[in-house]
Amino acid sequence: MPEPMLVVRDLVVRYGPIEAVHGIDFEVGQGEVVALIGANGAGKTSTLAAISGLIRPARGSIRLGGRELAGAPPHTIFAAGLVQVPEGREILARMSVHENLLLSGAADVRPMYERFPILAERRGLPAGNLSGGEQQLLAIARALLAKPRLLLLDEPSLGLAPKMVATVFAVLAELKLAGTTMLLVEQNALRALRMADRAYVLELGRIGLTGTGAALLRDDGVGRAYLGA
Amino acid sequence: MADQIYNAIFIGSIYALFALGFTLVFSVLDILNLAHPALFTLGAFTALFAMQQGVPAALAVVIAFAVCGGAGVLLDRVAFAPLRRRNAPPLSAMISSIGVSLIVIRLIQLKYGPDLQSYPRGSLPADVMTVAGLQIDTLRTVIIGLAVALMVGLTLLVRRSRLGRELRALAENPRAARLLGIDVDRAIAATFFLSAGLGGIAGALYGFATNSPFSQMGLGFELKAFSVMIVGGMGSIPGAVLGAYLLSFGEVASLTFLPSELRDAFAFGLLFIVLLIRPSGILGQRAVDRV
Numbered sequence: 001m002p003e004p005m006l007v008v009r010d011l012v013v014r015y016g017p018i019e020a021v022h023g024i025d026f027e028v029g030q031g032e033v034v035a036l037i038g039a040n041g042a043g044k045t046s047t048l049a050a051i052s053g054l055i056r057p058a059r060g061s062i063r064l065g066g067r068e069l070a071g072a073p074p075h076t077i078f079a080a081g082l083v084q085v086p087e088g089r090e091i092l093a094r095m096s097v098h099e100n101l102l103l104s105g106a107a108d109v110r111p112m113y114e115r116f117p118i119l120a121e122r123r124g125l126p127a128g129n130l131s132g133g134e135q136q137l138l139a140i141a142r143a144l145l146a147k148p149r150l151l152l153l154d155e156p157s158l159g160l161a162p163k164m165v166a167t168v169f170a171v172l173a174e175l176k177l178a179g180t181t182m183l184l185v186e187q188n189a190l191r192a193l194r195m196a197d198r199a200y201v202l203e204l205g206r207i208g209l210t211g212t213g214a215a216l217l218r219d220d221g222v223g224r225a226y227l228g229a
Numbered sequence: 230m231a232d233q234i235y236n237a238i239f240i241g242s243i244y245a246l247f248a249l250g251f252t253l254v255f256s257v258l259d260i261l262n263l264a265h266p267a268l269f270t271l272g273a274f275t276a277l278f279a280m281q282q283g284v285p286a287a288l289a290v291v292i293a294f295a296v297c298g299g300a301g302v303l304l305d306r307v308a309f310a311p312l313r314r315r316n317a318p319p320l321s322a323m324i325s326s327i328g329v330s331l332i333v334i335r336l337i338q339l340k341y342g343p344d345l346q347s348y349p350r351g352s353l354p355a356d357v358m359t360v361a362g363l364q365i366d367t368l369r370t371v372i373i374g375l376a377v378a379l380m381v382g383l384t385l386l387v388r389r390s391r392l393g394r395e396l397r398a399l400a401e402n403p404r405a406a407r408l409l410g411i412d413v414d415r416a417i418a419a420t421f422f423l424s425a426g427l428g429g430i431a432g433a434l435y436g437f438a439t440n441s442p443f444s445q446m447g448l449g450f451e452l453k454a455f456s457v458m459i460v461g462g463m464g465s466i467p468g469a470v471l472g473a474y475l476l477s478f479g480e481v482a483s484l485t486f487l488p489s490e491l492r493d494a495f496a497f498g499l500l501f502i503v504l505l506i507r508p509s510g511i512l513g514q515r516a517v518d519r520v
């Protein structure tokens with residue numbers, strides 16, 4: 001059996017003397033949607049930062065399609081097909097919507113205008129003028145233009161109005177249906193677990209529980225800690 | 230009068246070329262590169278050296294661009310990159326660039342001494358045309374044309390090209406730029422190459438126009454470029470160009486109407502007044518407008 005698309009082994013992330021992630025293991029298979037849930041400060045963003053090359057892992061291995069990427073610079077990891085929609089969206093507020101899309105490196109950005117007509121309407125505006133939800137769609141569109149093999153999403157619903165949260169999850173559901181491989185980090189554990197094939201629960205930098213999304217939804221501990229049940 | 234205007238356009242073009250490189254590095258990397266005047270001087274002397282080997286002036290300018298561009302990349306590797314990796318405060322980058330600047334000037338003095346030099350006889354166009362009663366020398370006209378073309382070229386590069394987009398992304402949000410797969414080291418090298426290359430061309434052209442390059446010719450330009458950048462709006466490229474011409478017209482006007490001792494005082498006073506009216510500079514948006 002071939003190795004899963006993303007294999008992370010013994011990943012340690014440190015900020016100076018502080019260790020935020022203490023040697024975690026997880027994987028994401030081709031076409032799978034995997035959720036990474038956990039409380040604020042659990043180390044979810046740190047994990048994604050290490051996978052994307054923003055932070056050099058202190059230890060461990062990150063393999064994408066069998067290729068070792070731990071410690072590689074972000075542009076190499078991006079070129080290998082690992083594309084992140086970061087927490088807080090990180091769109092370029094002073095640049096236009098159109099320029100934000102062009103920054104994906106894609107020559108033709110029209111498919112995203114067809115997919116997200118609101119972006120076509122706003123194409124000449126500075127991206128900073130968009131609403132939070134529109135910015136999130138822009139960030140997702142920009143990532144999709146890079147044709148990712150694995151899409152990392154860090155709290156895509158954070159800070160959005162309820163209606164926009166539904167829109168964003170509808171987009172993710174479409175992507176899942178189209179076979180996009182995703183690693184989804186979410187505070188909104190209920191929605192994330194419903195969407196995910198499998199999930200990991202990160203607690204203070206360690207993986208606590210793991211299982212299918214449905215199994216974790218039924219788990220009492222997860223219910224109490226993350227679903228407010 | 231027309232003569233003075235022509236002169237103001239000429240010197241403003243040199244200021245603008247100089248300030249553009251200075252502004253480019255500042256806007257993308259938040260670094261005040263105090264070695265920029267040394268690169269300007271290096272440009273004049275690279276052209277001098279090339280022309281002493283029989284290279285024609287036009288080609289010597291291209292060589293000055295390439296040599297200074299390369300020196301700029303090296304400058305970043307030596308003076309700025311190690312500090313960047315350690316997240317050192319911006320002030321330490323200023324100190325290390327002063328250090329590199331002194332080394333470059335000393336090396337030039339080692340070869341050419343501290344005195345005024347001149348370009349080989351006959352290597353620069355010396356003819357003067359009279360157009361509508363105005364004395365126009367070919368050399369300055371060509372220099373103005375080239376400087377304006379370079380300003381337009383840089384603006385288009387920054388506004389329209391993929392590299393320009395990457396530089397603006399890096400200026401606005403380095404973390405986002407990295408996540409978009411931008412090769413940040415390459416983009417920084419390109420920034421320094423362009424900046425230093427433009428500084429080198431400015432030096433070569435200024436050296437040509439005065440025909441007296443000397444090792445301290447960059448002195449004074451630093452302060453002017455800094456003022457021009459602030460008045461134009463920190464980090465704004467069109468702002469730097471506007472500020473440069475404003476300064477040169479101010480200087481020439483003060484020379485025409487006031488005793489020459491007041492030249493700098495008047496020119497800088499003018500810039501000061503602009504800042505009183507628009508504290509963030511002519512084209513500055515709020516605190517910082519980038520590229």
Ligand SMILES: Nc1ncnc2c1ncn2[C@@H]1O[C@H](COP(=O)(O)OP(=O)(O)O)[C@@H](O)[C@H]1O
Pocket residue numbers: 015018020038039040041042043044045046047
């Ligand atoms: N740049 C940083 N410097 C120091 N500590 C950090 C930094 N970023 C995150 N941390 C710490 O690492 C831990 C994990 O943070 P983070 O990965 O952002 O968690 P999450 O995304 O799960 O909320 C937290 O204790 C946080 O304070």
Ligand SMILES: [Mg+2]
Pocket residue numbers: 044045046087
């Ligand atoms: Mg986070």
